[in-house]
Amino acid sequence: MPKVTLRVNGxxxxxxxxxxxxxxxxxxxxxxxxGTHVGCDTSQCGACTVHVNxxxxxxxxxxxxxxDGAEVTTIEGMANxxxxxxxxxxxxxDHHGLQCGFCTPGMVMAAAALxxxxxxxxxxxxxxxxxxxICRCTGYHNIVKAILAASGQDVSAIAAx
Amino acid sequence: xxxxxxxxxxxxxxxVRFLTGNGRxxxxxxxxxxxxxxxxxxxxxxxxxxxxxxSDAAKMPGVIRIFTGDDFAQVGGVPCGWQVxxxxxxxxxxxxxxVLAQGKVRYVGxxxxxxxxxxxxxxxxxxxxxxxxxxxxxxxxxxxxAVKAGxxxxxxxxxxxxxxxxxxxxxxKAAVDAAFAKADHVTTLELVNNRLVPNxxxxxxxxxxxxxxxxxxxxxTTSQNPHVIRLLMGAFVLGIPEHKLRVVAPDxxxxxxxxxxxxxxxxxxxxxAKQLRRPVKWTxxxxxxxxxxxxxxxxxxxxxxxxxxDGTFQAIRTETYANMGAYLSTFxxxxxxxxxxxxxxxxxxxxxxxxxxxxVFTNTVPVDxxxxxxxxxxxxxxxxxxxxxxxxxxxxxxxxxxKNFVTEFPYQTPVAVVYDTGNYNATMDxxxxxxxxxxxxxxxxxxxxxxxxxxxxxxxxxxxxxxxPSHLVGQLGARAGLYESATVxxxxxxxxxxxxxxxxxxxxxxxxxxxVVADLIGIPAENVEIVHGDTANTPMGMGTYGSxxxxxxxxxxxxxxxKIISKAKKxxxxxxxxxxxxxxxxxxxxxxxxxxxxxxxxSVCLAAxxxxxxxxxxxxxxxxxxxxxxxxxxxxxxxxxxxxVEVDPDTGKVTICSFAxxxxxxxxxxxxxxxxxxxxxxxxxxxxxxxxxAVYDENGQLLSGSYMDYAMxxxxxxxxxxxxxxxxxxxxxxxxGVKGCGEAGAIGSPPAVVNAVIDALQRGGHDVTHIDMPLxxxxxxxxxxxA
Numbered sequence: 001m002p003k004v005t006l007r008v009n010g011x012x013x014x015x016x017x018x019x020x021x022x023x024x025x026x027x028x029x030x031x032x033x034x035g036t037h038v039g040c041d042t043s044q045c046g047a048c049t050v051h052v053n054x055x056x057x058x059x060x061x062x063x064x065x066x067x068d069g070a071e072v073t074t075i076e077g078m079a080n081x082x083x084x085x086x087x088x089x090x091x092x093x094d095h096h097g098l099q100c101g102f103c104t105p106g107m108v109m110a111a112a113a114l115x116x117x118x119x120x121x122x123x124x125x126x127x128x129x130x131x132x133x134i135c136r137c138t139g140y141h142n143i144v145k146a147i148l149a150a151s152g153q154d155v156s157a158i159a160a161x
Numbered sequence: 162x163x164x165x166x167x168x169x170x171x172x173x174x175x176x177v178r179f180l181t182g183n184g185r186x187x188x189x190x191x192x193x194x195x196x197x198x199x200x201x202x203x204x205x206x207x208x209x210x211x212x213x214x215x216s217d218a219a220k221m222p223g224v225i226r227i228f229t230g231d232d233f234a235q236v237g238g239v240p241c242g243w244q245v246x247x248x249x250x251x252x253x254x255x256x257x258x259x260v261l262a263q264g265k266v267r268y269v270g271x272x273x274x275x276x277x278x279x280x281x282x283x284x285x286x287x288x289x290x291x292x293x294x295x296x297x298x299x300x301x302x303x304x305x306x307a308v309k310a311g312x313x314x315x316x317x318x319x320x321x322x323x324x325x326x327x328x329x330x331x332x333x334k335a336a337v338d339a340a341f342a343k344a345d346h347v348t349t350l351e352l353v354n355n356r357l358v359p360n361x362x363x364x365x366x367x368x369x370x371x372x373x374x375x376x377x378x379x380x381x382t383t384s385q386n387p388h389v390i391r392l393l394m395g396a397f398v399l400g401i402p403e404h405k406l407r408v409v410a411p412d413x414x415x416x417x418x419x420x421x422x423x424x425x426x427x428x429x430x431x432x433x434a435k436q437l438r439r440p441v442k443w444t445x446x447x448x449x450x451x452x453x454x455x456x457x458x459x460x461x462x463x464x465x466x467x468x469x470x471d472g473t474f475q476a477i478r479t480e481t482y483a484n485m486g487a488y489l490s491t492f493x494x495x496x497x498x499x500x501x502x503x504x505x506x507x508x509x510x511x512x513x514x515x516x517x518x519x520x521v522f523t524n525t526v527p528v529d530x531x532x533x534x535x536x537x538x539x540x541x542x543x544x545x546x547x548x549x550x551x552x553x554x555x556x557x558x559x560x561x562x563x564k565n566f567v568t569e570f571p572y573q574t575p576v577a578v579v580y581d582t583g584n585y586n587a588t589m590d591x592x593x594x595x596x597x598x599x600x601x602x603x604x605x606x607x608x609x610x611x612x613x614x615x616x617x618x619x620x621x622x623x624x625x626x627x628x629x630p631s632h633l634v635g636q637l638g639a640r641a642g643l644y645e646s647a648t649v650x651x652x653x654x655x656x657x658x659x660x661x662x663x664x665x666x667x668x669x670x671x672x673x674x675x676x677v678v679a680d681l682i683g684i685p686a687e688n689v690e691i692v693h694g695d696t697a698n699t700p701m702g703m704g705t706y707g708s709x710x711x712x713x714x715x716x717x718x719x720x721x722x723x724k725i726i727s728k729a730k731k732x733x734x735x736x737x738x739x740x741x742x743x744x745x746x747x748x749x750x751x752x753x754x755x756x757x758x759x760x761x762x763x764s765v766c767l768a769a770x771x772x773x774x775x776x777x778x779x780x781x782x783x784x785x786x787x788x789x790x791x792x793x794x795x796x797x798x799x800x801x802x803x804x805x806v807e808v809d810p811d812t813g814k815v816t817i818c819s820f821a822x823x824x825x826x827x828x829x830x831x832x833x834x835x836x837x838x839x840x841x842x843x844x845x846x847x848x849x850x851x852x853x854x855a856v857y858d859e860n861g862q863l864l865s866g867s868y869m870d871y872a873m874x875x876x877x878x879x880x881x882x883x884x885x886x887x888x889x890x891x892x893x894x895x896x897x898g899v900k901g902c903g904e905a906g907a908i909g910s911p912p913a914v915v916n917a918v919i920d921a922l923q924r925g926g927h928d929v930t931h932i933d934m935p936l937x938x939x940x941x942x943x944x945x946x947x948a
Contacts, residue, residue: 020282034189035182037414039362040447044868047362075182085180093176096837100667101179102362102414108180123881130876134868136362136415137667139844139906140876142837158881 004068008033009077017064024048024059027074035075035105039134046133049106050074056113058132075105078112088112088150095155097146099137106133111147120151163748165687166680167897170833173672175665184412187366187383192440195368196225198430199284200443201274202452203266205297206524206861207313210264210273212294218276221290223283225437228275228429230261236432239425240397241489242389244638245498245520248328253520255324256316258488260398260425260432266295267315267487268524269861270452275429277441300861304461304482304521315487315522324485324494324520329502330576337515340476344467348550353933354538356459356484356855358871359531361666363414364445365454369430373438377405380431384410385420385664386704389641391696393423393491399432403696406431410694413666417845418530419454420666421706422491426453451866456855457531459484460497464542472556474565476513477505479542483520486527493529494520499637500535500625500707506574507543508585508621508799509565514575524861530706532845532907536624544620544912548919549930558916559598559619563589571893578625580797582890585621588801588823592619595883596803596821604805604818605924613807615818616921620802622909625795626901627712627892632791644791645713646700649678649721651729651784653770655763657682657689659721662702663714664694667841668903669834670710676830677715677897681722683749684762700787708901711830712796712892719896720788728784732765735776796892796900800824804913808921813942815851815918821883822909827891827900835902839884842906848874849907850914854935872935 005014008031015030027033027050038060039047048060051073078086085093088111098104107130114121114129121129126147127140135143149155165171178184215227239258246252257263262273273293278284299313306312307322315322328334341347368381378401384390387408394408395401413420430441445453460481467476483497502516551558566585573579593599601617608615628634631642646662657678663670675689692698702714726746733751734741743754752759768775769784805818822839829835852872856864865871891898911934918936922929922945929944 018282028189029191033182034186035184037186037363038188039364039414040868042447042867042869045362045447075180079181085177089180092180093172096173096833098176098179099669099837099841100362100415101175101184101412102186104179105182124877127875127877134362134873134875136360136417136845136873137841138837139840139842139847139882140874140879141840141882144876144881 004064006067006070006072008072021064022060023062023064023067026064033074033076037102046106047103049109078108091146091150095142095146095149097142103135107143115151163679163685166676167830171672171831173669175671186363186412186414187381188444190368190381192370195440195442196277197281197284198275198277198441198443199288200272201288201291203269203271203273205295206269206300207298208266208295211296214292218287218290221287223279224287225277230263233260237398239423240393242491242640243495245325245494247325248331253325253494254319256319260428268526270526272425300524302523302857302859302861304484307521307523315524322522324522327498327518329516333513334515337476337478337513340513341467344475345470346468348466348546348553350546350549351463354458354460354541355934357457357531357849357853358451358855359417359419359457361415361417361419364447364450366444367427367430368442369434370440371434378431379407380427381409382427383413383420385416385666385706387694387696388701389704390423394428398428407697410664416666417532418534422455422529448867452526452863455490455527455529459528460538462542464546466546466550468550472554472561472564474509474511477511478515480517483518484528485520485522486525488527490527490529496530496535501539503576503578504536504539506576508623510567525857533904537908540622540908541912548916562621581794581893583799584890587888588825591823591885591888592801592803592821595885608807614810614921614925615807616917618804618913618916618920620912620916623797623799624908626708626798627792627796628707628709629795630792643703644789645717646702646789647717647721648700648787649725651766653767655766658692660692660699661714662699663710664705668710673831673834677718678722708903711899712895712901713792715897716895717788717790720790721786724786729765731780732768733760736760793894798826798900798905800909802909802913804917806917806921813938815936817880819880823885824905825888825890826886826902827889828898835886836884838902839906840882843882843910844874844879846907846910847879847914850911850934852935
């Protein structure tokens, strides 16, 4: 079987894969990094979102072989170096932007990608950016609010805390 | 009171693991030597299996064994947990539900065979090589056609597709008919409560394990109620006694009802693990979830409301066809009956009500409880017919509702239940203020200037939560009790572990339940930890659904904690050489009333476990108590919701401009969590109203069988919501005065959205009185352009 080598959250990893092995399978099954989730089989839900070479991608529709040599960041690599929650993660907790937690890794990865390119997004820009990430628990209210807060914008006028 | 006790918006402790990828969901569990199963499922809705040849598949790489219906011939079927008695006193028809199909398939998705292999890919490859010939039979999809004479039968052996014909309250029927015969005005509405797919983001997963040295089975599963699964599967399907069967539901990625039920895949992996003496894992693909997770709603209803000239409600009469799907899922028969008929009074004084429900078998996925379960169906038809009546009588829809509100409590409805408390005018007042109803006309004019039709929809809802008094549900056909349990274990240095029979799959028990214990004792909530989701570690409990965790599970927690406090006071009295009656507990300290003598919580706990100075002659050492709580009534959250929409007359597209929800949940433990629950319910309710719908073609193929085809709300489909829970009439019969908040949003929001769209069209000059959900652009546009 072919072998792939990539850097995941700054650490070099390698493993044998089949041609059909998806990046998310490689992460979850070969590396045991189960923070990235699979919520659908049509690339719609976004629970599997990771960053590949700095870009937001769905790891359920990416072959592991296609990212040979790439720099991959997953939810496990998002906390601060000292293990504390990053600004985005902390905002999700502060504003109750998660309930069951299953879509959350993808939401955090999507939010991080958005804020990298657009540090002060509007509410509409956030909602639009999250089109590829489905949450069934929160009705999105507190996710959007958390991302606004993570970008340093005042959310006190948004109803409910 | 500690700062993080009852009423504090404490941040959730479970979030840290979910935000860092450290959650432990069932699919994250991999056992040594694990094999994988892939189910071969029927691709036709109805047929006889004429050939099932596993020989080629069995030779495929990695295949360990292929199971078929024959392997389960001696195994029990999946049981139904609720028996409904029909109008004539006869029990419902109850077909067998085998683990794997026995000669016949009854819906697309019905499991025919199960291939177990070394890897999931190998199991899937081998499944492709399995040869199945099915002689197709005509599919029964439409409910009204299904109950006509001569219809093909989903189950020949029970002789009919009519599961039951239920009348409630049957004795009222003649009086209701008489009231209609002489009513000043009758408003009639025929509607469909659209079939939904629950779609928890985590697909179902089950891992079976077997230890032959101890004859011990373990099932890891995505369940809202592991004890219920242990009981149903152990006692009824596989014949495994409870002490040899452990069921673990670790972190569960949402449920919304769909993970209450016992599914065949759970029984399969548990059975196969013993047969193969190795763990067996199944992970649903999303497209598999669509055709195997129980669906929700799917009612076809005619409702009539009789009113006097002045708008006083006189009687309600309904006739509903409720889809059961191909088999009876665990609680399916209760949903259109006891969770629906009993709520038909709504928030109103209607003296006479008759509800008729015909439950029908069809060649579709089984239908069962989904967020709200029966109550959204009741609320939707009632709040829609009231709006229609207001229009016909040229009355203000809010005034018509207020005129008929129940205002005195307790209130005995004509549909069995007794509302203990409520204040429907208060929530309506609050709604008017927060939604700025007075400013609507100005906003409408602004929308009109942009060429958009703006509408306002308002409605009320009531629900029955905290299921339920066991003695009552027993009379109504439940084959289970519906209490809840808690064990409070105080450790030697005073910190606490609580084992609860409730289960958290997003509701935040791990944060909210400690707030209750901390409040009662007066210690920081961080000193209390919650254990749930494992039958080996928790007392027998019925799990989480029906907004029952805090109302029932929380009440058990209060009971157990009060037992702890009672015993701790005895220990404190001994240590302080005082009488037990004189001991007061405040802020984690026991003191003797009227003195400065005191001993802190930690010292009392230590004395219980190091009983050197301890009344051993009258008191056992240790500090651990268990309580079971069985409520005396349901709880009745209620509220008023308002939705404003804009309709684009060129396309029929509906945009939600604002949504306001004023709820009365009684007392609140964690307002942040409560608001989150309402947001989520609103999201799903708006989804039902505008986007979602499971669609079968006439052959029984599910056309909306993936996220490409089944539209769920995305972030840009919904607005920020305004929610309020300041109107609080505490529940009168549970110790916390809480009512439950998990389903309210999903129950109350669909009629608000539809009322708003109809209002927009009417104000825009279109004589449209009803559109069935989901209100897609094409449906709205067609309604506008036909009328």
